[in-house]
Amino acid sequence: MDIQEYFSLVFSDYTLRTITLGTAVLGAVTGMLGSFAVLRKQSLLGDAISHAALPGIAIAFLITGAKDSNTLLIGALVSGLIGTFWIRGIVTKTHLKSDTALGLILSLFFGFGMLLLTFIQKQPNANQAGLDKYLFGQAATLVESDVWLMAIITGLCLIVLLFFWKEFKLFLFDADYAKTLGFNTKFIDILITSFIVLAIVLGLQTVGVVLMSAMLLAPAAAARQWTNSLSKMVLLAAIFGAFSGVFGTAISASQNNLSTGPVIVIVASVFVIFSFIFSPSRGLLFRQIRFISNRRDLEQQKTLAFMYHIAETHENISHPHTIKILNNFQGYTRKTLQKLVDKDYVTLDGTMWSLTEKGFETAANLYNQQAIKDE
Amino acid sequence: MNNAQIEIQLIASLVAVACAIPGTFLVLRKMAMISDAISHSILPGLVIGFFITQDLNSPFLILLAALTGVITVVLVERIQKTGLVKEDTAIGLVFPALFSIGVILIAKNANDVHLDVDAVLLGELAFAPFDRLMIAGADVGPKSLWIIGTILSMTIGLLIAFFKELKISTFDAGLAASLGFSPALIHYGLMTVASVTTVGAFDAVGAILVVALMIAPAASAYLLTTNLKKMLGLAISFGVFSAISGYWLAHWLDASIAGSITTMLGLLFLIIYLFAPSKGLIAVMYREKQQRTEVSLLTFLLHLKNHSETRERHVNHLQEHINWQKVRAKTVLDLALKNNMIIIDNNIVSLTQKGDEFTSKAINYIITNEDAQIEDMKDDFFLFRG
Numbered sequence: 188m189d190i191q192e193y194f195s196l197v198f199s200d201y202t203l204r205t206i207t208l209g210t211a212v213l214g215a216v217t218g219m220l221g222s223f224a225v226l227r228k229q230s231l232l233g234d235a236i237s238h239a240a241l242p243g244i245a246i247a248f249l250i251t252g253a254k255d256s257n258t259l260l261i262g263a264l265v266s267g268l269i270g271t272f273w274i275r276g277i278v279t280k281t282h283l284k285s286d287t288a289l290g291l292i293l294s295l296f297f298g299f300g301m302l303l304l305t306f307i308q309k310q311p312n313a314n315q316a317g318l319d320k321y322l323f324g325q326a327a328t329l330v331e332s333d334v335w336l337m338a339i340i341t342g343l344c345l346i347v348l349l350f351f352w353k354e355f356k357l358f359l360f361d362a363d364y365a366k367t368l369g370f371n372t373k374f375i376d377i378l379i380t381s382f383i384v385l386a387i388v389l390g391l392q393t394v395g396v397v398l399m400s401a402m403l404l405a406p407a408a409a410a411r412q413w414t415n416s417l418s419k420m421v422l423l424a425a426i427f428g429a430f431s432g433v434f435g436t437a438i439s440a441s442q443n444n445l446s447t448g449p450v451i452v453i454v455a456s457v458f459v460i461f462s463f464i465f466s467p468s469r470g471l472l473f474r475q476i477r478f479i480s481n482r483r484d485l486e487q488q489k490t491l492a493f494m495y496h497i498a499e500t501h502e503n504i505s506h507p508h509t510i511k512i513l514n515n516f517q518g519y520t521r522k523t524l525q526k527l528v529d530k531d532y533v534t535l536d537g538t539m540w541s542l543t544e545k546g547f548e549t550a551a552n553l554y555n556q557q558a559i560k561d562e
Numbered sequence: 563m564n565n566a567q568i569e570i571q572l573i574a575s576l577v578a579v580a581c582a583i584p585g586t587f588l589v590l591r592k593m594a595m596i597s598d599a600i601s602h603s604i605l606p607g608l609v610i611g612f613f614i615t616q617d618l619n620s621p622f623l624i625l626l627a628a629l630t631g632v633i634t635v636v637l638v639e640r641i642q643k644t645g646l647v648k649e650d651t652a653i654g655l656v657f658p659a660l661f662s663i664g665v666i667l668i669a670k671n672a673n674d675v676h677l678d679v680d681a682v683l684l685g686e687l688a689f690a691p692f693d694r695l696m697i698a699g700a701d702v703g704p705k706s707l708w709i710i711g712t713i714l715s716m717t718i719g720l721l722i723a724f725f726k727e728l729k730i731s732t733f734d735a736g737l738a739a740s741l742g743f744s745p746a747l748i749h750y751g752l753m754t755v756a757s758v759t760t761v762g763a764f765d766a767v768g769a770i771l772v773v774a775l776m777i778a779p780a781a782s783a784y785l786l787t788t789n790l791k792k793m794l795g796l797a798i799s800f801g802v803f804s805a806i807s808g809y810w811l812a813h814w815l816d817a818s819i820a821g822s823i824t825t826m827l828g829l830l831f832l833i834i835y836l837f838a839p840s841k842g843l844i845a846v847m848y849r850e851k852q853q854r855t856e857v858s859l860l861t862f863l864l865h866l867k868n869h870s871e872t873r874e875r876h877v878n879h880l881q882e883h884i885n886w887q888k889v890r891a892k893t894v895l896d897l898a899l900k901n902n903m904i905i906i907d908n909n910i911v912s913l914t915q916k917g918d919e920f921t922s923k924a925i926n927y928i929i930t931n932e933d934a935q936i937e938d939m940k941d942d943f944f945l946f947r948g
Binding site: 225228229230231233234238276277280281282283284286287289290291293294295296297298299300301302303304305306309323397398400401403404405408411412444445446448449450452453456459463469471 | 589592593594595597598602641644646647648650651653654655658659661662663665666669670684770771773774776777778780781784785812815816817818820821822823824825827828831835841842843846847
């Protein structure tokens, strides 16, 4: 199946439609909430939570014996939350730093989860075959009810976000100020964190424990490059996330042997790289261009200032001088000189240059401004 | 115990020691999450190395995979340096991308690569004794034992040779630089050791356990001591203890050895986290409660000192004036009485001479605000703590 065939099938084929919708909704909600994680400098929290959810899935299975994904997700949610609050406990109550706390919870919970999973596999009665999919995710196992669940939770997220928008925003950028205004910052904090945990748990079935953190981070990190406004960033991140989901599904469906999770992550990473390079205000490309043009301007000004110093010592400011005397000066190139001529600051006559009235004045002002700034 | 069991425990212990040493420094340098990133991103290196060498245990493959680990670190630093995202976001972006590339490479070449992603992440220690190293036809032991043994001896060699440099650059990078040790060199050296250890250990115990073995023993040890040598020693012994007890837990449950070892590490950390003498949760909470009461006591004494009129010093008035609840007011009052700072005469509270002296000094402390002075002062004056 190639990509074109995929797009013609996506509306008619049940499985493809479900998976595409599922990954798109998932991408949107993780992108939205991921923005908060990224801005709160809790990027790696997602990684820790997704790993910490594993024992919950196994325990939920051990208790209920059910393979119903909703039951397992509740288990994942509980253990994800326990992990999150333990991380907070470690950071606030001991001198261990947040990176250590994250790494600890991540690896310890995951290891415990693996112990339980292997334990379950050895149980004689268990129809445990479905548990492995939570490790790397299997978008193919999504059914319509899963998509509905995602859509409902996304809607819920959206409502809460809109409802507490002001509080979230304030808390995000100036938590102390929010506190002094009388907002219950602890509540806001727990609300945001719980929703992040919820979004991660939702994605486990599709993308898996290991790659879930990228779903949270990549769309948000890409969106961050294009705007400085929170609402725009959240919106953009949701769009990037949804598109990563759709494109990822399309690519993995059109090739053999490609699991959806990793492809979605790669697509999201491509979005990030593109944003890093081509974003107009922050991107590396335009930054480099700005850097070069600034340097050129500076060199031009240096040349002009140098000329001004020479012209100053003469009664007639337009007294011609040879170009040679500029040679020792760093700012001078044939090009900058030509630029100065174009701007009517300098006139050229063979190998001689002379400052024009306009150029003299500009240079004098240039100098003045600097002098004023220095004072 | 048969031969295979002893070998498994030996491998697990060696891995634990090999991980604990770089792990201690990673935890102290606040770079614990880098080990997680490295453990995931070695996957593409392993796959590409496998294409070239066709042998999972070849030293070339280990070097190539370790190189991917170092590349990850460099990439993270590069991205961070652009200032476009913070360091943790950079880590979170790089390793899933590299890991995904690895997974896709495996999936696309499933017929040629006898590599399983599960195996990379989880390892299977139970099979380690079956893969023997043959030298001139003689069986000299399991391959992974030799690999991890070699890595461990290199790590120990480097640790002894550069202990001083590591110590200084960890705690005071500026001083290290001014003394002429390059912090960058030591940084990348440490990253290389961590990468090599991760790669060497992954096929025995899996990438996730490597992270657990690096961070958990070091973090547990850090809660018990602030001496680097003791911390290293404790981390190593915690690692070895968990390795051996974890093996027997797995034996008993018939479950994954890597998972059991991690679980033992988790239990160990939980116990230390709760009960560590001065930095554990209980000790910290007790100390916080003590400090709260003592601050209240000080407030109370200051109030007494500021008011000479009896109306302000009546026991009941205090409760409503300073706005404390009954229990709290009583605790503070009792503490003050026990320490001979006040006397209560006919429900009127007044400072004793000792209380007066303490309060004056405390005010002095609050004005000058010199660190640690107040704790010494408390030791001088208090018979009982809050």
